[in-house]
Amino acid sequence: MDEIDLKSILGLIRRQLWLIFSTIATILVVTLIFTYSLTPRYTAESLVFVDTSTKNLLNSGSTLANPNADNFRVESEVAILNSDSVLLNVVRDNDLVSDSEFGIKVSMKDRILSLLRIPLPAPPTGEQALAKVLNSFKSSVKVSREGLTYLIGVGVTSTDPAKAAKLANSLSEVYIKEQLNAKVQSTLTNRDTIQKQVEAADAAIVASESEFDSYITKNIERLEKQSNAVGLTNLKAELLKINNDRLAELGRVNTLQASLQAQDFSALVSELSSQALAELQSQREDLARRIASTTSDSPEAINLRAELAKVDTSLASAATQEVNTLQQTVSGYAQQADDVRQKIRTTVLQSNLPTEVLTKIFSIQKSSEIAREQYQTLLSRQKELDSQASLQLPDSRVVSAALVPTSPSFPNNKVILGLSLLVAIGLGVGLAVLREYFIGGFISENQIEAVLKVPLSAIAPRQTTGDEHHKLANPTSSLADLMVTAPLSLFSESVRRLRLTLDQQERKRTVPKSHDPDEGAIIMVSSALPNEGKSTMALSLARAYALTGKRTLLIDCDLRKPSVNKQLNLEPNHDFIDYLRQDRNSATLTSLIMRDPLSNLTVLLGGRRSDIATDELVMSEKMGRILSSARKHFDYVILDTPPVEPVVDGLYLARHADMIVFVIKWASTPQSSAKRAVAALKENKSPDAGIVTLLNQQDRAKMSGNYSYSGYYTE
Incomplete structure (x- = not known):
């Protein structure tokens, strides 16, 4: 398991600190606005x-x-x-x-x-x-x-x-x-269910009583003869009389109740024959006559009507009492009937009757007793449920x-802000990792080595070509001129550091058996995309070798867009592309070679831009013979090749290179493009060739480490 590189993580956070903080701040601000708008x-x-x-x-x-x-x-x-x-x-x-x-x-x-x-x-x-x-x-x-x-x-x-x-x-x-x-x-539902059972039990009691009375009534003479019981006929007559009296009184009570509801006091007095009611009725009639003889709205009439109302109330109260007394009398008749009926039953049961008769009577009586017990039980439960309905508790x-x-x-502001802070931190770190390793440009040595797995040789600063007077005097001046005009500048020192790294790589490199040990080395300068300073660094590196006395040749292999001639302010007599196309009218190779005005550098310029595909030219046998010849006559051959992403010319030229310098523009070259370009170079280069990178045009404000030695540099 790989160990966690804490220093690398801290470096990533330091490099992407602005992105992390800006992401956190943005999310928190948006969260605050959203939260307080809810x-x-x-x-x-x-x-x-x-x-x-x-x-x-x-x-x-x-x-x-x-x-x-x-x-x-x-x-x-x-x-x-x-x-x-x-x-x-x-x-x-x-x-x-x-x-x-x-x-x-x-x-x-x-x-x-x-x-x-x-x-x-x-x-x-x-x-x-x-x-x-x-x-x-x-x-x-x-x-x-x-x-x-x-x-x-x-x-x-x-x-x-x-x-x-x-x-x-x-x-x-x-x-x-x-x-x-x-x-x-x-x-109440249970009560209503039991109410039905109570009614059924009451009907059963009535049926059993009626059955007993009917049996006695129908068989009383036979029973009296069989049992020699004396008095059954008299008891039967007494029961009949009591029932008749009860029915008569009950009819009278019903009539009186109807008269009372209709307030027919004359009929009540006549029916009840009560002295008290007669006196009250006499007072009522007298008041009625006096009211009729007075004016309806007079005070006297009002007082008389009030007295009449009192008399009516007294009449109704007295009549009600009389009716209640009659109802009690009816209830008394019912009790007398029950007593006589019980006497008949007792007399019959105590008589010397045949077994079948006693069995029949006993069966009827037992059914009646069972019906009464059920009725009492159900009635008791019904009353209990009535009480429970009014005494229920939740x-x-x-x-x-x-x-x-x-x-x-x-919204819970604390929770939302806390969660948004965690999300913001996670998103900020995630974007930092994404920008560091996948999307954003390269801004540090550790970042390049971590992403591309290729050593970084040097870091070149963002540099101007000189003061305003120099620009006016020589508008076409190149940044590579600083190698001659400002040899102690930070830019020149970074090129020399690149040269040192290449020398170290050269010493480590295993020379193939097909190469003469005395032959020179071919150094290819490339990049992923255009406008990353590749041609400038190729010219600067070539001048760095030439200024040390090394026989150095710079070949402008970017046939699609040659630019070295513009930086040297030289115009070739013939075009390199015509020579490679084997045009009979083209000059010899010797006529294409020119000298750098500022150094002892030999250059082979490209000339005009090509209007055809050039990959067949750079992979031709003639190009191979040119490079083989260059190895024999020069110590170092610098190839300024096209960028890898747009065209494939550089990948074919990589087969001839002993070392490759891959130029990366600070904070500009996309990491994905750089990774693809380096991978393509590794696939097409010679197995013994090495690759180093150069971080170009870094902001001077980010080069605090180099500025600590600013006393050693002059611009």
């Missing part, structure tokens, strides 16, 4: 406790539920609390349909369509509108169980903190109210009502 939302939460025990106010104790079922019970209550039924009741109770936040609003789309006079879609129906409001409100509700406790948190989020608290409390109250109503309704209660929140729950 509408704050507030969340209020109430706390509801679910009691899983079974409570009954009619029973002093409480029955605990199954502990294993408590968890499911609480989870069920959470689902009920969050159900559409409960939420719809909250919507209706708080009129959220017309609420500005949750209600139906005109959308931006509809406004735009209206402005454009485009027909709007049909408005939603009442049910659709209610469903939209429900969905809007539901998205703002959060109901969750607090861990494994019996507590349920009921939260509502709104742009208005007071509204959030109100709706949270309303939701809790509606839930508890619905829970209580459900328990009451369940109890199983849940609010233990903490929602308070108006003082701070918004969204």
